[in-house]
Structures are given as structure tokens and as C-alpha cells.
Amino acid sequence: MTNPGSVGALGEFGLVAAVVGRFPSTPDVLLGPGDDAAVVAAPDSRVAASMDLLVEGRHFRRDWSSAVDIGRKAAAQNLADIVAMGARPTALLVGLAIPADLPAAWATDLADGLAQECALVGATVVGGDVVGSDLVVIAVTALGDLEGRDPVTRAGARPGDVVAVAGRLGWAAAGLMVLGRGFRSPRAVVDAHRVPHPPYAAGRAASLAGATSMIDVSDGLVADARHIAQASGVVVALESVRLLPDQPIIDAAAAFNMDPLAWVLTGGDDHALLATFPAEVTLPEGFTIVGQILSGEPEVLVDGSRHEGSGGHDHFGH
Amino acid sequence: MTNPGSVGALGEFGLVAAVVGRFPSTPDVLLGPGDDAAVVAAPDSRVAASMDLLVEGRHFRRDWSSAVDIGRKAAAQNLADIVAMGARPTALLVGLAIPADLPAAWATDLADGLAQECALVGATVVGGDVVGSDLVVIAVTALGDLEGRDPVTRAGARPGDVVAVAGRLGWAAAGLMVLGRGFRSPRAVVDAHRVPHPPYAAGRAASLAGATSMIDVSDGLVADARHIAQASGVVVALESVRLLPDQPIIDAAAAFNMDPLAWVLTGGDDHALLATFPAEVTLPEGFTIVGQILSGEPEVLVDGSRHEGSGGHDHFGH
Numbered sequence: 001m002t003n004p005g006s007v008g009a010l011g012e013f014g015l016v017a018a019v020v021g022r023f024p025s026t027p028d029v030l031l032g033p034g035d036d037a038a039v040v041a042a043p044d045s046r047v048a049a050s051m052d053l054l055v056e057g058r059h060f061r062r063d064w065s066s067a068v069d070i071g072r073k074a075a076a077q078n079l080a081d082i083v084a085m086g087a088r089p090t091a092l093l094v095g096l097a098i099p100a101d102l103p104a105a106w107a108t109d110l111a112d113g114l115a116q117e118c119a120l121v122g123a124t125v126v127g128g129d130v131v132g133s134d135l136v137v138i139a140v141t142a143l144g145d146l147e148g149r150d151p152v153t154r155a156g157a158r159p160g161d162v163v164a165v166a167g168r169l170g171w172a173a174a175g176l177m178v179l180g181r182g183f184r185s186p187r188a189v190v191d192a193h194r195v196p197h198p199p200y201a202a203g204r205a206a207s208l209a210g211a212t213s214m215i216d217v218s219d220g221l222v223a224d225a226r227h228i229a230q231a232s233g234v235v236v237a238l239e240s241v242r243l244l245p246d247q248p249i250i251d252a253a254a255a256f257n258m259d260p261l262a263w264v265l266t267g268g269d270d271h272a273l274l275a276t277f278p279a280e281v282t283l284p285e286g287f288t289i290v291g292q293i294l295s296g297e298p299e300v301l302v303d304g305s306r307h308e309g310s311g312g313h314d315h316f317g318h
Numbered sequence: 319m320t321n322p323g324s325v326g327a328l329g330e331f332g333l334v335a336a337v338v339g340r341f342p343s344t345p346d347v348l349l350g351p352g353d354d355a356a357v358v359a360a361p362d363s364r365v366a367a368s369m370d371l372l373v374e375g376r377h378f379r380r381d382w383s384s385a386v387d388i389g390r391k392a393a394a395q396n397l398a399d400i401v402a403m404g405a406r407p408t409a410l411l412v413g414l415a416i417p418a419d420l421p422a423a424w425a426t427d428l429a430d431g432l433a434q435e436c437a438l439v440g441a442t443v444v445g446g447d448v449v450g451s452d453l454v455v456i457a458v459t460a461l462g463d464l465e466g467r468d469p470v471t472r473a474g475a476r477p478g479d480v481v482a483v484a485g486r487l488g489w490a491a492a493g494l495m496v497l498g499r500g501f502r503s504p505r506a507v508v509d510a511h512r513v514p515h516p517p518y519a520a521g522r523a524a525s526l527a528g529a530t531s532m533i534d535v536s537d538g539l540v541a542d543a544r545h546i547a548q549a550s551g552v553v554v555a556l557e558s559v560r561l562l563p564d565q566p567i568i569d570a571a572a573a574f575n576m577d578p579l580a581w582v583l584t585g586g587d588d589h590a591l592l593a594t595f596p597a598e599v600t601l602p603e604g605f606t607i608v609g610q611i612l613s614g615e616p617e618v619l620v621d622g623s624r625h626e627g628s629g630g631h632d633h634f635g636h
Contacts, residue, residue: 034549048357050356132373
């Protein structure tokens, strides 16, 4: 009764063997997949750790994205969380809940995508779990090495700091709208929805340059700026003149008669880095100033007016 | 349209706040929940890491187990993986995919269960993720400290070693059958299905005593012994006279006209520890000898005959 070529036909152990072979070892992998636990290097006696879940139909659609793309995205959003602490990603653990009738090639393509994205930062997959489920759910834990530096949290922004961003804003949100309306172009934003391009190198550079706070923009610029405002007890004042939409956003906005700035302010999932720096710091490559930190009750201002953003992305809201 | 008292009514951020408050800090928590990543101590510059998924309807049923029980079980099976490496569990990350109409109290009870089980070993929850889903899926990553010792893998068993077990065998499987047939007793085995009792202290003790291999019995004694046989390239020879079923298993077997030994050999989910030791070692407290390691093509013998066990628990098989 099992479809040939399905994960059910391959079986759990066959699937695990096929998937694990796609993950290279690295110097950080002291014991790789295949035992009760992996062992990963933590050179400075600390490990940064983060977990995200991706649920089919909510965070990805198999008819909109290839398995390779979904694997890359699942890895990217977790690697970005580690990078946003100023740490170097070392390893992922990946839990995969999948239906027995899923093509085995989908699962191995997903593994290829995870491996490809990890390779961009020198990380790899060291372990995980595969279980049956009626729904595809991907759980990813990322581990990272702080290289002896303090973690760059959300709580260190101080009045007088500049606010800066590295990476794309609004591309993925534009791409999601394009796909949601049944289109497949403009291609640049659709591709950005499928596979984010976090500015990996910028996280470490920000930490080395003395960033006082940093966050991965996953909920939207205003929503994530609010996390910094609240954790640091400051006002984040953004200036729209410094938030010029990139050309692909302008193109997509023109097609839908949208204000491109709305995507820039509220679109998540590009995994840009939002950071604050003392005003005297020379910004690391890739960062551009988008505002400043003021004292006052924690809030986010855009051109001096309080902005609610999207209110943050409530995962139960849809 | 949102049910009062549901996670949807509470919202993602309200739920996270309610859940996070249930997790105490520990000396291993250098940065707790609330940032892009947590930071956990890794005193010997290595971290042991493992991940398991639990899917509603496959690994637990909300009508069979309380949320506290499910939280304890989710923690226990991951803590056991770390303990099976001879490591000390330090922290969990927990991803929770849940429907918006789930009662918020279910989610906070789950958190209480996670916290209670972690407290048994001095660990805590340091991070995670909450997302919407039509199905409850719980992803748990456990981290651990090897305390300067080598990890005890599955690959070190040598001919002449004794094979020993700490913890329960077959209880959870018996309990699952009782529940599956619509009963709620014998209570001891039903409770064992709901909340396993891994012999946490035995893992470290085995490592200190010089265990040559170790595995957490999650698939069943024979199936997990086969993992050691294959990884170590040896024969695991078990002796049924040393595998006397505990009284609750005997009672349950009598009620269903079953052979209690079948549960002992093939029942998983009690998270006993199966380990091998050089013959001259004084076994640590909690371990009893159940067989020996022989040379030969990797296989598992029970009283000299090859035993297929349950063939391992294939997660796509049901």
C-alpha cells in the first residue's frame, strides 16, 4: 500500500541514512549524526542556541517553493538568529515530521537545501529526528560559537546610538503577496520569499565593531525595532528617507498599487540585521543608518510619529 | 471568533510570556529566553545536543495523557538521550506547534511538565518557538555537558564485555496496550506510558565506571541492542533468565493473555539505559547484567537465537 519512492517505502532508517549522507563534517563536529546525541565544539565554553519551527501551509507551501528552497529557508532563519547574537553558527539539529506518502526525493532535496545554506557559514547538520505526521513540520535548532565575545542582545541600545540595518527589507513580504495573488513574478521578490539572504557576515562584523544591540528582522522592521525598544528601555526613531525601498520592491508595489514603504516597515522573513552602534563607531560594511536611539518610553517612531507596524507577527493570527 | 481562554485569545506574545515564566534559571543559563538565541554554559568546550519530535496522535494523545504528563515525557525522552552519552543535561529548547483553539492552560501545563522533569536533573528550558498549526507537534532539543569525559557512544562495545540495563523495560509498552484496549489500569503501566522514569543518575555513573557503550532504550531492548551491535561490530547476546519482567508487566500480561517477556524485549519508551562494561568492572548502582558481548557478525541473540525484536520502531509504519 506504500507508494514506491515515498518515505514510507524507504522506511525511517533508510530515509535517515539517505539524508545524513548529505551533511559534511566540519572541524566543529566532534561526534556527528547516528548516536543518542551529537557533540559539537564550544570553544569559549559557551554555546548560543536557538530554535524555530516551520509548519506547512503557514511558513511554506510545497506548491510555491521547492524542497531545496524550503531547506535553505529553514536553515537561513535559524542561522540568522545565531548571527544576530554576534556568534558564528556551528551546527544545526533538524527535526522533520512528514507524511509517509511524501516522496523520498522531497526529503533528500530538503536535506540538500539545509546543507547548501549551512555551507555559506561553515556550519552543518549534526543530528535530528524524523517522525511520521499528517502535516510537514520542520524544527531547526541552531548552535553557535560566540568566539569569546559578549552576546549582542536586544537590551543594550542607549540614547544617542545610531540605528542601522544590513540586508534586505520587504522583499520576502512582497514576494509572498505576489504568490498569494497567483503570480510568479517579479521574480526577484518571489525568489526572496522562497530563500532569504541574511547578511551573515554582518553579524560578526557588528559584534566586532561594538554594536550595542542587535536583532534578526523576522517579524518586520518596526515590530523588531519594538523588541529592541522594549528590551533596552529606549525609543527607536526611524527616518523613512533613509529607508528607500530597493528597486524590486518598487516594481512589485507598482504592480499592486501598494506603498513600497509599507513592505519595508512591516515585511518580515528577509532576516536583515537591525543593530545599534555608538554614534562614533565606523559602521561595518553592509550596514546603513536608518535612525537613532532616543530616550523615553519604549516605542518606535517613524519620522517622529508612533508606528504600530504590523503589530508583530502573531502566529495564531492566521 | 476566538475562544476565551484559548492560545489564540492570549496571542503569541502573551502565551510566550506565560510559558517562559515557568522556567527557572540555573547556573548553566548565561542568557535565558527572550533574545534571538539563548547562551548556555559548555564548561569543557563541547556541547552534547539531541533533538526529538512528538506528534499528537502518534506519540501522545490528549485524551490519554494530561498536558503536564506530555511535557514531562517530552523532556524525559530528550534528557535521556543526553544522559545516554554519559553527559549532564543542562538545557532544553522547546518548539511548540499548536492550534489557536487549544486552551492556554494546556500550553502552560505542558510548560509545567517540562519544568518539573528538567528539575529532576538540574536543567531548564532556555528558549524555543511557538507557532500555529492544525496539529500539536512538540520539538525538543536537549543540550548537555560531558564534564570532561569522552562521550559514551554506541560504538565501543567489545567482545567479553558484560551487557547491563538500568531502568524499566516494557512498562510503557504494556501501558500503551492497556490504553489502546480502552482500559485505564493496571495503573502502574499506564502511568509509565504517560511519564517515563529514565534512570538519570545511572548515565553519569556508567560513564564514570568506564562503560564502553551506552544507548537510551527508546525503540525496544532488542532494537536498541542491535544499534550497539551494528555500531560496535559485535554480537549482543541477551539471556532471558536475566530479563525477569517486573510485577506490573506480569500483571498486565496476565490480563491480556500476553507473554510478558515480549514487552521486555520489544517495548520502547521507558528510556532505560542499555550499556556495556568491561567484565572486571563493578557495575554502578542501578545496573543489572542481562547478557554479554560476543564476537561475530553484528546481531542480537536471545538465549542463543537470533531475535528480530520489533525490527525497530519505524515511525512511518503507523
